[in-house]
Amino acid sequence: MNKIMFFAHLRDRVGEESLTKDVSGKTISELKQMLEENYGLKLDSVMAAVNEEFASDDEVIQAGDTIAFIPPVSGG
Template identity: 30%
Template sequence: MKIKVLYFSSIKDKLKKSADYFELQENSTVKDLIKSIEKKYPEISENIKNIMVAVNEEYADKERKLEEGDVVALIPPVSGG
């Protein structure tokens, strides 16, 4: 199944892109998607450790099952001053 991933903040800056697509097996979870992202982009593994995840614009935990066409947003913690 094909999943669209949206990148924000530090992840977007490191990858120099705001979106990507991943092919996953049926019954994959958010956690499986994150593993695939880390495998493809090991340079952002630190950025992904404490992210918030939204699936189709609703916050989701890492055990949530994904479906064909889902849009997953990876939102890293933001610090301000």
């Protein structure tokens, strides 16, 4: 199983801080697509981290990994 964490407006959209799903064997890109379809998220500009390290869209998720989706930060 994998823990999928959401931050900022993504958390509000999903309605939960995290989900637990078995997504091992999928790429970050495949997971993003699944979340976009199931929750209406827009994740094209969102950073992903696997086990607290930034990850590319082609990284393959392993069993037990924690995935976080972090939207861009803006400010002044």
